[in-house]
Amino acid sequence: MKKGIFAMLMVFMTVLGYSQVFNVMSYNIKYDNVNDTVNNWNFRKEAMVQLIQHYGSQFVGMQEVVHNQLEYLDEHLPDYGYIGVGRDDGKQKGEYSPILYNSQHFQLISANTFWLSPTPEKVSKGWDAALERICTYGRFKDIQSGKELYVFNTHFDHIGTEARKQSVNLILQKIKAVNTQNLPVVVTGDFNLEPDSEPIQLMQRELTDGQSATQASFYGPTGTFNGFDPYMVLDRRIDYIFVENLMVRSYLHIDDRMENNKHISDHLPVLAELGME
Secondary structure, X not given: OHHHHHHHHHHHHHHHHHOEEXXXXXXXXXXXXXXXXXXXXXXXXXXXXXXXXXXXXXXXXXXXXXXXXXXXXXXXXXXXXXXXXXXXXXXXXXOEOOEEEEOOOEEEEEXXXXXXXXXXXXXXXXXXXXXXXXXXXXXXXXXXXXXXXXEEEEEOOOOOHHHHHHHHHHHHHHHHHHOOOOOOEEEEEEOOOOOOOHHHHHHHHHOEXXXXXXXXXXXXXXXXXXXXXXXXXXXXXXXEEEEEOOEEEEEEEOOOEOOOOOEOOOEOXXXXXXXXX
């Protein structure tokens, strides 16, 4: 009986915060396309800032972010810093896959971006990919506890079958190469792949799919892609949060919309509450 009481007490202590708890979001925000009409960035950007502020994630891995969008988010989210570069030149040209981090809670230790190609250290297009694709990652320290972790964020090609397969291999290799201290790892991204695909199944074998490991019941639509269609059946899951050495307390696909019922992006944000021992 005493052992049972002790076990319950330990669980209660963990819930109270003896494990470092933080939120991570993955969000493809849809690039600022001048040809977009009713779904133009200028009609969505305020709602996006409100959504990010409301959920209060310590890390937001974004995809399809062009420089003027990043500048807007940086200006209107003053508690956040960011890491990342444009994929077309390694500076400001083309889409970023940036990681926004709450600089009030986490300190950036180091950051890098590599290209999803056989020559990852330089601007390049990989295998059968239609476009240059990148993965940005950083090492962060929790300011209060001093605990560290890695956060990776990526956006896979939408065309190249071989490119998506090899991109998984490359990211897993990079994690093993840099994470020599076996720190916790988070991988966010738009993988342009559904769960039954071979590359996603490889990710699920090597890392933990947050949805499958959540302690609370998964909440939200099955899928994450909405195509800006408010009536679409949301059953296509292509955005994920994977983890290593972390507890997944909850995992959501957030279907929040603007007052006119329009989506804030053509993807839903994915949100995970994680615990770090």
